Amino acid sequence: MTALIVPGLPEARAANSPHAPAVSDxxxxxxxxxxxxxxxxxxxxxxxxxVARGDVVGLLLSNRVELVVAVFAAWRLGASVTPVNPALATPEVEFQTSDAGVRVLIVEPDADVAVRVPKISCDRLVEPRQGNEPDAVIVHGAEVALLIYTAGTTGRPKGVMTTHANIDAMTATFVEHFSFTETDHSLLVLPLFHANGVVLGTLSPLRAGGQATILGRFKPEAFFPAVEAHRPTYFSAVPAIYAMLTALPADVRPDTSSLRFGICGAAPMPADLIGRFERRFGVPIVEGYGLSETTTASAINPVDGLRKPGTVGPPLPGQRIRIVDADLRDVPSGQSGEVLIAGDVVMAGYLNRLEATADTIVDGWLRTGDIGRFDDDGYLQLVDRVKDMIIRGGENIYPKEIEAVIYSDTGVFEAAVIGRPHDILGEVPVAYLSFREGATTTVAHLDALLAAQLASVKRPVDVIVVDDVPKNPVGKIDKPTLRAMDAKTTAKA
Known part of the structure; x- marks a missing residue:
């Protein structure tokens, strides 16, 4: 059995180089x-x-050092962790902590969190205590390390079971692909409730002997001053962040000489946006592709070598990618089909969702629901999405989750949520609905209902009442027609 590297990093680093920097905010x-x-x-x-082996520790925290400390502390006891988006509404936090079986929830100092689970302030977590510290347990590769919740097509988020073996494999791949060493320094701008922020932004540089500096909420005007102050060697971001940075005033000319590269993931990034950023700031951007279900990434453009904007690069070492038709048969080279992924980074499954797991992992291959094709150089190009997922500023949003809240009002007859293109965020959710005859429900009431039940990123920017939501010949709501109708209406506005 191969020994795991990541869980023991704090003690190994302290023994090997006690005075070197580790993490900061x-x-x-x-x-x-x-x-x-x-x-x-x-x-x-x-x-x-x-908390003991097999338990789950919830982390309802903003980006801060204590979150990283808590992750390793839980692993030291053989427990797993589930990071919770601090922007979630109380019912959403209640669902995740209940679904994951959280034993204790780590919260911000003086936080007033109305969920039925024991809570510990993150300040209390790092205070001196009486008595000896518990010995570290030996964790095994098959044990769950992270439970990252991803929105579900049935309206309920699912817990992605990421194992210690998944994390060891993914961090080893990142260290190899990016040639990380003890000189590398991550500037973390993505949230730590995402796999990208945890695995690529934090665990990978720590594994290489480097360090991570954690920023708070992203502010375009504060990003480059942070680069100049901390001198990081790389960062990872989503297209919306790059769009906001390229929109900074022309007199913003920062010193970016410490940066070896930037990484872009979570959503396709327009090739012209990559070019604008690189020309203006002198930092190469490598675009990649992955999912929470594959522990972060499965394909990335190389830092050295052929970088192809508009593609997400070749498969990473140790991973295999197939393009298949609806019957899961390989399509001819150059043709489009569903992207399937296999390798040591594929999740163990969805927590307590045997049927969803069986639908997603077939004969060891993860069905991504994304449509793509390989070009002549073996670089993956994403073409479309099988599902109706909306990607807003890097956040994955599934319409059915929003629709479920709308449908909870009995005055609503039909509802459909689609993505509307947005220059900065990529897409934003828009709701179309019709009311039942004689209903007294109003759009203002629905807005209040959505605000109480969903995080702000999931709330529709527009709620539009129509006489009839368009349907196809078999009576199902026709979202392609709805998108076309919305695009036409928006163009006239």
Whole structure:
């Protein structure tokens, strides 16, 4: 059995290079020795709260050092962690913590979180405690390390079971692909409730002996001052962030000489946007592709070598990608079909969702629901999405989750949520609906209902009442026709 590298990083780094930097944010900078000590201390507090092997620790935190400490502290006890988006509405937090079986929830200082699970302030987690710290357990590759929740097509998010073996394989691949060393320094601008922020932005540089600096909420005007202050070697972002950075005033001419590259994922990035960013700021952008279900990434353009804007690069080492037809048969080279992925980074499955897991992982191959094709150089180009997922500024949004909330109002007869193109965010959700005859429900009431039940990123920017939501010949709501109708209406506005 191959020994796992990532869970033991705090102690290994403290022993090998105690004074080297590990993780920092706007409030605190931790050396390897500091980091190892806080992880041990936090594991003691978690053990005092009853956390043991096989339990789940919830992390309802903004981007901060204590979140990273809590991840390793839970792993030290053999527990797994589920990061919770702090922007979620209370019912959404309640669902995730209940579905994941969270034993204890780590929250912000003085947070007032009305969910039925024991809570510990992140400040308390790193306070000195009496008694010896618990010994670290030996975790196994098949044990779940992370439960990343991804929106579900049935209206309920699903917990992606990412194992320790998945994380070890993914971080090893990133270290190899990007030639990470102890000199590499990640500037983390993506949220730590996403696999990208945790695995690529934090765990990978730590595995290589490097460091991570965690930024708070992204602000375009504050990004390049942070680059100049911290001198990172790379960062990972979504197209919306790159669009906002290229929209900065022309007199913004930062020193970006420390940056080796930037990474773009989560949604397709227009090739002209890549070119504008590279020409203006002198930083090469490598575009990649992956899912939470594949622990972060499965294909990425190389830093050195042929970079092809408009593609997401070739498959990463250790991963296999097939393009198949509706019967899961390989299509001829150059033709489009569904993207299937296999390798050591493919999730163990969806938590408590045996049927969804069986539908998604077929004979060891993960069905992505994305349509793509390989070009002559073996670079993957994404063509379309099988599902109706909306990607808003890098956030995956599934219409059925929003529709389920709308349908909870009995005055609604039919509802359909689609994505409307947006210059900065890529897409934004828009709801079309019809009311039942005699209903007294109003759009204002629905807006309030959505605000109470959903995170702001999921709320439709427009709720449009129509006499009849368009349907196809078999009576199903026709979203392609709806998108065309919305595009025509928007163009006239």
């Amino acid at each position: 706007a409030r605190v900078s931790l050396t390897n020795r500091d980091f190892g000590e806080l992880v041990r201390r936090a594991s003691g507090h978690l053990a005092d709260a009853g």
